[in-house]
Amino acid sequence: MMIVILSFDDGRCDTYFNSFRIIKKYNLTASVHITTGFIDNTFKTDEFGVGMKPLTISEIKEMNEYGIDISSHGDKHVMESSDYFISKNKIISWVSKNSVGFSVPNSSASKTQIDEFLKNTKYDPLYVRVGRNLKCKSFLNKARYVVYKILKFQLAFNKFNKINLNTNNDKYFIKSCVIKSHTRAKSVINFIKKYHSNDYTFVLMLHSVCDDPSNQWEWSTKNFDALCSSLKRMSDNKEIVVTNLFDNYGGRE
């Protein structure tokens, strides 16, 4: 049975106001990877949107208590061992947990770069979520991406994302399907329906969820609600399992 995981990067305020509200509505869960320096205002950036506000620590605590996985996205949005430990220590001082996972700020990191990072941290992160499979950069996959973006062909979406399914147990190189503003909830659902009976782990990478998307990293509230509604139905029908990365990779054991 397919395992489906929602993950949110960066730590924008809408992760609480919009995403978490809808996740709760459907009784689902997710992994939220926070840039801790953005949260406590020690790292100032416009990278997440000009004037974008971060999640507050009390919102982070509330999401953790609900069962959301609060994990690291670096302290200063980099993949570096010392920065990772700063971020981890902040998270474990904010919420009650002893270990965290990590989502790579530069989602195109190679296996070699991840191995180097892990060696330097002595394999401290519980898991590492990367972006898309690097094979998505092939000419053929770039063409599929454009075909989907313009024409919304399901076949192009399926072929492009098939290589972003995780088939092995490598918890340090978890590939994901990147959701961008042009992605349709229906395409994601059709993709899940196509592969749901296989033992894949399918991780979705989201950023902002808002009513009026104005850049590629923002997904509409309507799309996200439609996705969650379908995930809930499929999960109730025991067709898929919806969990978060922390629980899936043994964080609660």
Ligand SMILES: [Zn+2]
């Ligand atoms: Zn990021």
